Structures are given as C-alpha cells and as structure tokens.
Amino acid sequence: MSELARLQQVQELDTRIFALRAQAERHPLAEEIAALKEKEGERVRDLQEAESSLERSGKKQSRLEAEVRAIEEKLAREEEKLFGGRVTNPKELRGLQAEVRSLQRQKDGLETELLEEMEEQDGIRSRVEEIRSEREGLLAEIAEKEAVLRSDLEKLHGELGELEREREELAAGLExxxxxxxxxxxxxxxxxxxxxxxxxxxxxxxxxxxxxxxxxxxxxxxxxxxxxxxxxxxxxxxx
Ligand SMILES: [Zn+2]
Incomplete structure (x- = not known):
C-alpha cells in the first residue's frame, strides 16, 4: 500500500471516529432524558406544594372543629339555663333565647366552613394522586430511556475502540x-x-x-x- 493510500485510510477512519465520538457526546436521548428529569422535578415541587396545602387545610379543620366543640358546650350550658327552670325572669329568658339562636347560627356557619374545607381536602388529595402517578410515569420513562442510552453508548464505545485500534495500526506504518x-x-x-x-x-x-x-x-x-x-x-x- 502506498503512503498516500494508507494516509487516506487513516483519514477515513478518523472521520468515522470523530463522527462516532460526536454521536456519543450529543446523543439525542441524553437531551430527552434531561427534559424528562426537569418535568419530574416540577412534579416533585407540585407534590410538595399540594402536601403543604393539605397540611394547612388540616390545621384549619382542627381549629374549626375545636371552635364548633366550644360553641356546642356553650350552647349546652345556655340551653340548660333556658330549660332548666331556674331562670324565670321573662326578660332574662328572652335574652337566653336570643343567645341560643345566635350560638346556633355561629355553629351552622362554622359547620358549613368545615364542610367546605373537607371538600377542598378531597380535591387536593385527588390532585396528589394524579401528580404521583404522573411522576411515576415519568420515572419509568426516564429509567427506560436511560437503559437504551446506556446500551447505545456501550455499543458506540465498542465500535470506537475497534476503529481506534485499527487506526493506530495503520498510522504506525506511516512515515x-x-x-x-x-x-x-x-x-x-x-x-x-x-x-x-x-x-x-x-x-x-x-x-x-x-x-x-x-x-x-x-x-x-x-x-x-x-x-x-x-x-x-x-x-x-x-x-
Ligand atoms: Zn483546498
């Protein structure tokens, strides 16, 4: 083989080697995986947000329940006075009746608020489930693509190794x-x-x-x- 023919072959091998290296460095799957990881990170943040809203709502629920209990106790005391027979003064009785009605209204309002809070929690819980399954889907997709990328890169590096050995042998024969x-x-x-x-x-x-x-x-x-x-x-x- 002439020097020139040998040199031409070295160039051909180098061209293939450079192309394979570029393919390994800029594998399209690497970019896809990065985009999926970004999305997965967003889901994790959504999940944290939803969980902290759930916590806030849970605290509000406890507070409302405590308020309802307090009103119920007060109501029982007032009703006991109203119907217990110890209070006979009509003016005082009318006052007690008004107080009982007002407490009842407060209790109704709090119970409505409590119901709304629990409905909101149901909504958040189903959103949490949705985000979780979305995230699991993303994680599975990432794992799948990473496995393909790994095997592609292994193959590419195997090919590269062979070409590089061939190239070294040829180049060694050049002046x-x-x-x-x-x-x-x-x-x-x-x-x-x-x-x-x-x-x-x-x-x-x-x-x-x-x-x-x-x-x-x-x-x-x-x-x-x-x-x-x-x-x-x-x-x-x-x-
Ligand atoms: Zn030229």
Whole structure:
C-alpha cells in the first residue's frame, strides 16, 4: 500500500471516529432524558406544594372543629339555663333565647366552613394522586430511556475502540514526518486533512486548482497539497 493510500485510510477512519465520538457526546436521548428529569422535578415541587396545602387545610379543620366543640358546650350550658327552670325572669329568658339562636347560627356557619374545607381536602388529595402517578410515569420513562442510552453508548464505545485500534495500526506504518503533518492539518482544518479532488476542485476548500497546478497534481506520485487550503490531495478514484 502506498503512503498516500494508507494516509487516506487513516483519514477515513478518523472521520468515522470523530463522527462516532460526536454521536456519543450529543446523543439525542441524553437531551430527552434531561427534559424528562426537569418535568419530574416540577412534579416533585407540585407534590410538595399540594402536601403543604393539605397540611394547612388540616390545621384549619382542627381549629374549626375545636371552635364548633366550644360553641356546642356553650350552647349546652345556655340551653340548660333556658330549660332548666331556674331562670324565670321573662326578660332574662328572652335574652337566653336570643343567645341560643345566635350560638346556633355561629355553629351552622362554622359547620358549613368545615364542610367546605373537607371538600377542598378531597380535591387536593385527588390532585396528589394524579401528580404521583404522573411522576411515576415519568420515572419509568426516564429509567427506560436511560437503559437504551446506556446500551447505545456501550455499543458506540465498542465500535470506537475497534476503529481506534485499527487506526493506530495503520498510522504506525506511516512515515513519522507525514503523520505529523497529517495530524497538524487534522487539528487545524476541521478534522479534514486528506481530501479528494473532483473535477479539479479541492473538496476541502471547494476552490478550483489552477490549470497548471491541476496538471502537476494529476502527474504527481507523492504528497501534493492544495495551493489554497494546504490539505493533502488525493485523486478521485484513489491512486
Ligand atoms: Zn483546498
């Protein structure tokens, strides 16, 4: 194999290696997983919020229940006075009756509030269930995608390892000076150091070789570099 043919093969391998590395680094699943994790985090926050509303509502419920109990006790005392027969003064009795009615109204109001509070809690509880199952769905989806990503990356890294070994073997057979030039060009020319010339046009920089240069290139046996971009040129059909 000629030096140039070997160099061309090294470039082909490097191109595949760079593509695989980019694929591994920018795997579309990684982005999807990040978006799903973001959503899952939002569900966790929703859950915390719902749970603290539930706690607040529970406290309010206890407070309302205590108020109802206090009123019931007061009501029992007033009713005992009203119907116990010890109070006989009509004015005092009318006062007691008014007090009992007022307490009854207060109690009714509190009980309505209590009922509303408990309905609200039912609503929050079903929302909590909804968020929980949404979150579980997201977690399952994340785990599934992570497993696929892991196996994809394993495969990619396996392929990469093989290509890198092949590349090292080939590169070891190149003259050191040529390999140095190649690697310098590779780093400086967007990973493309060896390019074909198609119909007189360098496929690296897309500039046409001047007629004389093109003739020299066609007759050249060794390394010929693009007069415009400096890349190493090879003929379209190899050789
Ligand atoms: Zn060029």
């Amino acid at each position: 050191e000076e040529l390999l140095r030039l190649y690697e310098k060009l590779l780093a400086g020319k967007q990973n493309l150091a060896v390019v074909k010339v198609v119909e007189g046009i360098c496929q690296g920089c897309r500039v046409e070789l001047p007629g004389k240069e093109y003739d020299r290139f066609l007759k050249s046996e060794g390394i010929f570099r693009c007069p415009n971009c400096g890349r190493i040129l090879v003929r379209q059909n190899g050789g």
